[in-house]
Amino acid sequence: MDILNFVLNLCVPPASMIMLAFSWPALCFLNACEWLYNSIYGEDMDNKVVIITGASSGIGEQIAYEYAMRGANLMLVARKEHRLRGIAENARRMGARHVMIMAADVVKEDDCRRFINETISFYGRLDHLVNTVSLGHTFYFEEVTDTSVFPVLLDINFWGNVYPTLVALPYLHQSNGRVIINASVESWLPLPRMSLYAAAKAALLNFYETLRFELKDEVGVTIATHGWIGSEMTSGKFMLEEGAEMQWKEEREVHVTGGPVEEFARLIVSGACRGDAYVKYPSWYDVFLLYRVFAPRVLNWAFRLLISPQGTRRSSSYVGTGGRPLGVEGRPMLEGTSPINNPSLTFSGQLSHPMQQKLD
């Protein structure tokens, strides 16, 4: 058996690469034809029904506007209802046929049943489910002092996608609908200080790839993988309430460059309507996959060189530390425009402060 594997190890990779090189032009041609056909005869969202989770900010909000401009009926879901109200108003102005909102926690299965049942009883159908909920973090794994943050990060970033999908699937089968997921380039290209986020995104990717097989062509799956997109998440901002926001100082010092959220949202929605299996932004990240398989050490060296710890404090924000200070050296630097000075932030972006109840 070892000899067999030895021979296969020697033969299969080069033979596959040669086959791929020869078939590449034909594959590209077929993909281009399919793309053109689907662009012309893609799904018309006029009067269709779309649920968007995580619609209260960033990419989710912009996706809501994209569907609105296509004349869809919307159900917008997030925990901050007051933010959803303003976004619903904008969506109506932009052309949405009808907009419903619901405050819900996607980590709770009952909440997912509530907003999906409400959608079905009002609109009578469901065509697209767009999952955009997430929670990022910026701590080194070894800095964690309170492991209670671990399940929370996994809950939001993984189960928060799975529960709505499970509840929505019977209705998506009826409409030959589609699930759209926001993974991240981190699902296969991990970066430091985002270990649990990257792990959850990798789990998400594998879960939906498996689901794609199981669903065959009855329900489509579009997986969006993107790098840095300018949004509240990447600017390290917690929105506590309208006009009261707080940023992690460290995050603001990091210059985030990336395509605009609007552009990415447009790409996702047009990709979903075309029936694309993947939406990548920017797509040149794919080349790192080759390095990961064939030259992982080069990738490792390059990252160590590029992402040097110099200039970045080893400490991070309170995110993921359960609100506990990290020690004098590791004290997170919080600066905010909020009237609340230096409250104890927890990983969930909420305050363990008397003000918390008021903000909730």
Ligand SMILES: NC(=O)c1ccc[n+]([C@@H]2O[C@H](COP(=O)([O-])OP(=O)(O)OC[C@H]3O[C@@H](n4cnc5c(N)ncnc54)[C@H](OP(=O)(O)O)[C@@H]3O)[C@@H](O)[C@H]2O)c1
């Ligand atoms: N921005 C980037 O550069 C980037 C890069 C790669 C991947 N992504 C992915 O793209 C997606 C959107 O990112 P974003 O930057 O737009 O994030 P964001 O602005 O932080 O938005 C996250 C959304 O999730 C909602 N949410 C969080 N926990 C929730 C819960 N338990 N129940 C219901 N809603 C919840 C938040 O609303 P409430 O707080 O009101 O609940 C918010 O609307 C995410 O999946 C993210 O991982 C983003």
